[in-house]
Amino acid sequence: MKALTKRLVEKPWGKDVLPSPFVAPEGMRIGEVWFEPPVEMPDILVKYIFTSEKLSVQVHPSDAQARELGEADRGKEECWLVIDAEPGAKLGVGFRKSLDSVTMRAAALDGSIEDMLAWHPVQAGDFFYIPAGTVHAIGAGVSLIEVQQNSDITYRLYDYGRPRELHLDKGLQVAKGQPHDPALRRNGCLGTTQRLAQGEYFVADAVAGIPSAALRAEYQGPCLVIPLRKNIGLGDIVLEPGDCGLAAGANAVNFDPAGNCLLVRPL
Known part of the structure; x- marks a missing residue:
């Protein structure tokens, strides 16, 4: 039972004014907040973006x-829960219609791939599961929680002319030129109890108040607890919104009846 170490990461595309409860240090543009994965759950990474x-x-x-392409790291599946969004904020997930790799390569080279993505207007409470192979992009003005396999592999297909390396050959070998499955996204998830992610590597549940006995029974081993509203107790440890903690199981967590949180466990 412990609170995970939190690391603020500066990014040129980050923000100097963050949504509550986060505060960017003076003069810093914070793009991400990482939580150090515990040894009990080394394969899952939680971060805010x-x-x-x-x-x-x-x-x-x-x-x-990843193995076929000779990568030292594992692959990556991830999911996003939007916690704040400015007017007009969007997430690009999958394509508006199916396309082949030849078309995708040409679109990546001339920049038209941006317009081929399905851009979803978002607000707080929207959720997306992003399977490996899904072409995606996070738009401006978005704050979200990302739960992912603990992997650093990213293949950039297009970067708006920024002077960073692209990875077209590898990226096009894994990219799915198809729309995102609507069953993998939903709205209005904050303040509810529901299964958000049921992937191959982890499960994530939104919890409002105190979870049912059935849900607690599913979380009998090590799990991550992410408070969204109100504090949560882990023994003598108090987790506040903006924290992430490791619990021995859901029965070891002191949930607030008026609170909301995320629970994440490995598969």
Whole structure:
């Protein structure tokens, strides 16, 4: 039972004014807040992302694809829960219609791939699961929680002319040129109890108040607890919104009846 170490990461596309409860240190543009994965759950990474500019159009491989491409790291599946969004904020997830790799390469080279993405207007409470191979981009003005496989592999397909390396050959080998499955996204998830992510590597649940006995029974081993509203107790440890903690199981967590949180466990 412990609070995970928190690390603020500066990014050129980050923000100097963050949504509550976060505060950017004077003169810093914070793009991400990382929580050090505990040894009990080394394969899952939780972080907050804050954007003032559009992030690159990118894709991640699966574990099998990462091995085939000679990567030292595992692949990456991830999910996003939007906690704040400025007017007009959008997430690009999947394509508006199916396209082949030849078309995708040409679009990545001339920049039209940005317009081929399906851009979803977002607000707080929107959720997206991003399977490996899904081409995606986070737009400007978005603050979200990302739960992901603990992997650094990102293949950039387009970066708006910024002077960063692209990874077209590898990226096009793993990218799915198809629309995102609507079953993998939903709205209005804050303040509710529902299963958000049921992937191959982890499960994530939104919890409002005190979870049911059935849900607590599913979280009998090590799990991550992310308070969203009100504090949560882990024994003598108090987690506040903006924190992330490791619990021995849901029965070891002191939930607030008026609170909201995320629970995450490995598979």
